[in-house]
Amino acid sequence: MSSNARNDVSEQQESAAKTGHRLSRRHLLLGGAAAGIGAAGAIGVDVVVKGGIGASAPQTVPLFSGTAAVPFFGVHQAGVDTEPQSRVTFVALNLLPEVDRAALRRMMRILTDDAARLTQGEAALADSEPELAVVPARLTVTFGFGPGLVAVAGGEAPGWLRPLPAFTIDRLQPEWNDGDLLLQIASDDPLTVAHATRMLLKDLRSFATVRWVQSGFRRAAGSEKPGTTMRNLFGQVDGTANPDVGTTDFDGLVWSQADNPGWLVGGTGFVLRRISMNLDKWDGLDRSGRESAIGRTLANGAPLTGTQEQDVPDFTATTPLGFPVIPEFSHLRRARSENTAQRIHRRGYNYDDAPTGAAVSNSGLLFACFQADVDAQFVPIQTRLDTLDLLNEWTTPIGSAVFAIPPGCTKNGYIGDTLF
Amino acid sequence: MSSNARNDVSEQQESAAKTGHRLSRRHLLLGGAAAGIGAAGAIGVDVVVKGGIGASAPQTVPLFSGTAAVPFFGVHQAGVDTEPQSRVTFVALNLLPEVDRAALRRMMRILTDDAARLTQGEAALADSEPELAVVPARLTVTFGFGPGLVAVAGGEAPGWLRPLPAFTIDRLQPEWNDGDLLLQIASDDPLTVAHATRMLLKDLRSFATVRWVQSGFRRAAGSEKPGTTMRNLFGQVDGTANPDVGTTDFDGLVWSQADNPGWLVGGTGFVLRRISMNLDKWDGLDRSGRESAIGRTLANGAPLTGTQEQDVPDFTATTPLGFPVIPEFSHLRRARSENTAQRIHRRGYNYDDAPTGAAVSNSGLLFACFQADVDAQFVPIQTRLDTLDLLNEWTTPIGSAVFAIPPGCTKNGYIGDTLF
Ligand code: HEM
Numbered sequence: 001m002s003s004n005a006r007n008d009v010s011e012q013q014e015s016a017a018k019t020g021h022r023l024s025r026r027h028l029l030l031g032g033a034a035a036g037i038g039a040a041g042a043i044g045v046d047v048v049v050k051g052g053i054g055a056s057a058p059q060t061v062p063l064f065s066g067t068a069a070v071p072f073f074g075v076h077q078a079g080v081d082t083e084p085q086s087r088v089t090f091v092a093l094n095l096l097p098e099v100d101r102a103a104l105r106r107m108m109r110i111l112t113d114d115a116a117r118l119t120q121g122e123a124a125l126a127d128s129e130p131e132l133a134v135v136p137a138r139l140t141v142t143f144g145f146g147p148g149l150v151a152v153a154g155g156e157a158p159g160w161l162r163p164l165p166a167f168t169i170d171r172l173q174p175e176w177n178d179g180d181l182l183l184q185i186a187s188d189d190p191l192t193v194a195h196a197t198r199m200l201l202k203d204l205r206s207f208a209t210v211r212w213v214q215s216g217f218r219r220a221a222g223s224e225k226p227g228t229t230m231r232n233l234f235g236q237v238d239g240t241a242n243p244d245v246g247t248t249d250f251d252g253l254v255w256s257q258a259d260n261p262g263w264l265v266g267g268t269g270f271v272l273r274r275i276s277m278n279l280d281k282w283d284g285l286d287r288s289g290r291e292s293a294i295g296r297t298l299a300n301g302a303p304l305t306g307t308q309e310q311d312v313p314d315f316t317a318t319t320p321l322g323f324p325v326i327p328e329f330s331h332l333r334r335a336r337s338e339n340t341a342q343r344i345h346r347r348g349y350n351y352d353d354a355p356t357g358a359a360v361s362n363s364g365l366l367f368a369c370f371q372a373d374v375d376a377q378f379v380p381i382q383t384r385l386d387t388l389d390l391l392n393e394w395t396t397p398i399g400s401a402v403f404a405i406p407p408g409c410t411k412n413g414y415i416g417d418t419l420f
Numbered sequence: 421m422s423s424n425a426r427n428d429v430s431e432q433q434e435s436a437a438k439t440g441h442r443l444s445r446r447h448l449l450l451g452g453a454a455a456g457i458g459a460a461g462a463i464g465v466d467v468v469v470k471g472g473i474g475a476s477a478p479q480t481v482p483l484f485s486g487t488a489a490v491p492f493f494g495v496h497q498a499g500v501d502t503e504p505q506s507r508v509t510f511v512a513l514n515l516l517p518e519v520d521r522a523a524l525r526r527m528m529r530i531l532t533d534d535a536a537r538l539t540q541g542e543a544a545l546a547d548s549e550p551e552l553a554v555v556p557a558r559l560t561v562t563f564g565f566g567p568g569l570v571a572v573a574g575g576e577a578p579g580w581l582r583p584l585p586a587f588t589i590d591r592l593q594p595e596w597n598d599g600d601l602l603l604q605i606a607s608d609d610p611l612t613v614a615h616a617t618r619m620l621l622k623d624l625r626s627f628a629t630v631r632w633v634q635s636g637f638r639r640a641a642g643s644e645k646p647g648t649t650m651r652n653l654f655g656q657v658d659g660t661a662n663p664d665v666g667t668t669d670f671d672g673l674v675w676s677q678a679d680n681p682g683w684l685v686g687g688t689g690f691v692l693r694r695i696s697m698n699l700d701k702w703d704g705l706d707r708s709g710r711e712s713a714i715g716r717t718l719a720n721g722a723p724l725t726g727t728q729e730q731d732v733p734d735f736t737a738t739t740p741l742g743f744p745v746i747p748e749f750s751h752l753r754r755a756r757s758e759n760t761a762q763r764i765h766r767r768g769y770n771y772d773d774a775p776t777g778a779a780v781s782n783s784g785l786l787f788a789c790f791q792a793d794v795d796a797q798f799v800p801i802q803t804r805l806d807t808l809d810l811l812n813e814w815t816t817p818i819g820s821a822v823f824a825i826p827p828g829c830t831k832n833g834y835i836g837d838t839l840f
C-alpha cells in the first residue's frame with residue numbers, strides 16, 4: 001500500500017524527468033512525504049490513495065502542501081537553487097549610521113535565527129502573530145549584502161559589488177536602486193510572505209530603514225504541472241535557457257569560487273533589475289512580430305527553428321528569402337553568448353502594480369539573476385542587450401541593484417559569519 | 421476503479437462536512453473532475469489513484485487545479501457566494517463624460533462576453549496574451565454599479581446606493597473612495613488575476629478611467645484544509661460568524677428581493693472599506709488584551725466562553741470578579757446585533773503594501789461584504805462599532821465605497837441587462 005504510493009510518486013518524477021526538466025526540490029519533498037513523513041499530511045489538501053483490495057488505512061499524499069519546508073541550513077543559502085515559489089518580496093534596507101561591525105554581527109544572528117525558524121513553519125523568537133507562522137509553503141529567506149554593509153563589516157568586497165555601469169536603455173528611478181542589505185522572501189503562500197517580511201523587518205528596526213520593497217508573482221503552486229517554465233506578462237515562456245540545478249554546470253556558474261573574496265565562497269552574486277514592460281505598445285505588435293522579437297514561439301517557447309521548448313536554436317537556419325529564421329537582433333540571439341561562461345541563473349518574477357491615468361497597466365518583470373561574478377557574467381549580456389535587442393522597444397529598466405549573497409551557515413553559525 | 425476515485429472524493433466531502441463547514445463549490449468541482457471530467461486533469465498537479473489489482477489505466481484526481489472553473493452564467497453573479505479565492509483585485513472606474521445609456525449597454529455586453537470567456541479559461545475576444553488565459557483557477561469577475569452609472573442608465577437607484585454616512589472613526593483618503601463601476605476579479609492564481617484585470621481594463625479604455633485599484637490576498641489555495649476560516653494580519657481567525665452559503669438564511673440576507681428596485685432582484689449590495697491595521701501598536705498589546713479586544717481566542721477563534729471556533733458565544737458568562745467573559749466593548753459583542761436581520765456576508769482580504777519611513781508595515785483589511793440592503797444591514801453594525809469597539813484602537817478606515825451588484829445573466833444576456 002505504501003509501496004503503491006511510492007510508485008505513484010516515482011511515476012510523477014519519471015514523467016517530470018521525461019519533460020527534460022530537473023527534479024525539483026518540491027518533487028523530492030513530495031516524494032519524502034509520500035514515503036511516510038506524516039507531518040506533511042497534517043495540513044493541506046490530500047488525496048486518499050487507496051491500496052489494493054483489503055487495504056486497511058488509507059495513505060495520504062499531499063500535493064501542494066502548506067507544510068512543505070525547504071531546509072534553511074547548508075553550504076549555500078536557500079532561495080537560489082530552490083524551485084521558484086509563487087510569491088516573492090524583495091526588500092532593500094539602509095543601515096542606520098550608528099550600526100558598526102559588532103551591531104552587524106548581532107543583527108545577522110537575530111535575522112538568521114528568525115529566518116531559520118520561520119522557514120520551518122515555527123514562530124520567530126518574539127513572534128507577535130505565531131499563528132501566522134505555521135504554513136511555511138516552501139518559505140525561503142535569502143540575505144544579500146550591498147557594498148555599504150561590506151564596508152562597515154571591514155570586509156573585502158568583490159570587484160563587481162557596486163552599481164552596474166550605466167546603460168543607454170536605463171531610465172533608473174532612484175527609489176528602486178541599490179541598498180545595504182537585501183532580503184529575498186519567497187513562498188508559495190502570500191500570507192506567509194507577508195508575515196515573514198514583517199517579522200524580519202521588526203528585527204531590523206534598530207539597525208536599518210526600508211529603502212524599497214518590490215513584490216512579484218508567478219503562477220500559483222499547483223496551477224500547472226511541476227517544472228512548467230513561467231510566463232511573463234507579455235505572455236512569453238520566460239526562463240527556458242537556465243543552467244540545470246544540481247549540475248556541475250550550475251555550480252560553476254552560480255556558486256562563488258576562490259576568485260571571489262574568501263568569505264563569499266559558497267555564496268553568489270545577485271542582480272535585480274526592475275524592468276517596466278509596455279504592454280499597451282506590445283499589444284500593437286502582431287504575433288509574428290512578437291515571436292521575431294524574442295526568437296521563440298509564444299505557444300510553447302520553442303525556438304523559431306524548432307518545435308519543442310528545449311530544442312536547441314539553430315542560428316544558421318534561413319528563410320526562403322535568405323534571412324535568419326531567428327533574427328540577429330532577437331532577444332534570444334543577443335542574450336546568448338558564444339562564450340558559455342557568460343551565463344546566469346535567472347529567477348525572475350512578474351510585477352503588476354496599480355495603473356494610473358490612461359494607462360491600463362503598470363507591469364513588468366523583477367528580473368532577478370544569480371551568478372558567481374556579476375562583471376564577468378551579467379554585464380557582458382546586459383551590454384550586448386543595451387547595444388541592440390529588439391525587445392528594448394517594449395521594455396525599460398527603471399531600477400537596478402547588486403548584492404553579494406553570502407554562503408549558507410551551519411546550525412551553530414549565522415548568515416554572514418564568514419565575513420565577520 | 422473509477423468508483424474507487426469517486427469514493428475517495430466522497431470521503432473528502434464527508435470529512436469537510438464533519439468540520440461543520442458547507443461543501444464548497446471547489447469540492448463539488450473536484451468531485452466532478454474525479455467522476456470523469458477529463459479536461460480538468462489535463463493541467464495541474466495530479467495524483468495517480470490506482471485501482472485494485474488488474475486495473476488498467478490510472479485515474480487522475482486533481483486537487484488544487486488551475487483548470488477548476490466557476491460557472492459564469494446564472495441567477496446570481498459569481499464571486500459573492502463563491503468560496504473565497506486566494507487573490508483579489510478590486511478596481512473602481514469613473515465613466516467618461518461622453519458615455520451615455522447606449523454606450524453603457526455596449527460596454528456591459530463587451531465586459532460580460534470577455535468575463536464569461538476568461539472565467540472558463542478561454543481567451544478574451546481580442547486577447548493579446550491568450551496563453552495567459554488557460555488557467556482560470558476558479559476565476560470570478562463580479563461587476564458592481566455606483567450611483568453615477570445607475571444615473572446615466574436612467575435607472576432607479578436603491579436608497580442605500582450612495583456614500584456611507586460619515587463615521588467618527590473614518591480617516592478617509594479620497595483616492596480610495598467611491599466609483600461608477602466596480603470590478604471584483606478573484607482567482608487562486610495571481611497571474612490569472614493580472615491577466616483578467618488587464619483584458620477587462622482594455623475593454624473599458626474607451627468608456628472609463630481607473631479610479632483606484634486595491635489588491636488583497638488570503639492563504640494560497642491548498643495551504644490549509646478546505647473550509648479553514650482565513651486569518652487577518654493581526655493573526656485573528658476572521659470570518660467565523662458568516663451566514664452559510666446555500667441556506668435560506670444566506671439567500672434572505674444577501675440576495676435582493678422586491679424591496680429593492682426591480683432590476684436588482686437577484687443581485688445584492690456591496691461595501692468595501694479599506695481599513696488600515698496598526699500592527700506596530702497591536703504588537704504592544706499582550707495576548708489576553710488582544711483576545712479581549714475581539715472576544716475570541718487567537719489560537720482557534722473560539723469565543724472566550726467556548727473551546728471551538730463555531731461555539732455559540734455566551735454573553736452572560738462572567739468572570740469570578742463579575743465582569744463579562746466576553747467584554748461588552750469587544751468587537752464580537754459590538755458587531756453582533758440581537759436583530760438577526762442586521763447581518764452581512766463578509767468576504768474580505770488582507771492587504772500588505774510597501775511600508776514607508778520608520779513603519780515596518782503598511783497593512784490592513786480590504787473589508788468587503790455583501791448584503792441585500794446596505795442601510796438596513798451594514799450601517800447599523802458600522803454605527804455600533806463607530807460608537808464603541810475596542811478594536812478601533814488599532815484600526816482606521818481609510819477608504820469606503822458602495823456598489824449595487826446586479827444579478828447574473830443568461831447566455832443570451834449580459835450583466836446589467838435588467839437595468840437597460
Ligand atoms: C522585461 C525584460 C525581459 C524580458 C521580457 C525577457 C524575456 C526573455 C525571454 C522570453 C527569453 C526566452 C526564453 C528563455 O530562455 O527564458 C529570454 C531569454 C534570456 N534572457 Fe531575457 N528578458 C528580459 C530581460 C533580460 C535581461 C535584462 C537580461 C540580462 C541582462 C536577459 C537575459 C536573458 C538570457 C541570458 C536569456 C537566455 C538566452 C539563451 O537562450 O541563452 N533578459 N528572455
Ligand code: HEM
Nearest residue numbers: 656657658659660661695714752755756785787801802815
Ligand atoms: C480591520 C478591521 C476589522 C477586523 C480586524 C475585524 C476582525 C473581526 C474578527 C476577528 C471577528 C471575529 C471572528 C468572526 O466572526 O469573523 C469579527 C467579527 C465580525 N466583524 Fe469584524 N473586523 C473588522 C472590521 C469590521 C467592520 C468594519 C465590520 C462591519 C461594519 C465588522 C463586522 C463584523 C461582524 C458582523 C462580525 C461577526 C460578529 C458576530 O459574531 O456575529 N468588522 N471581526
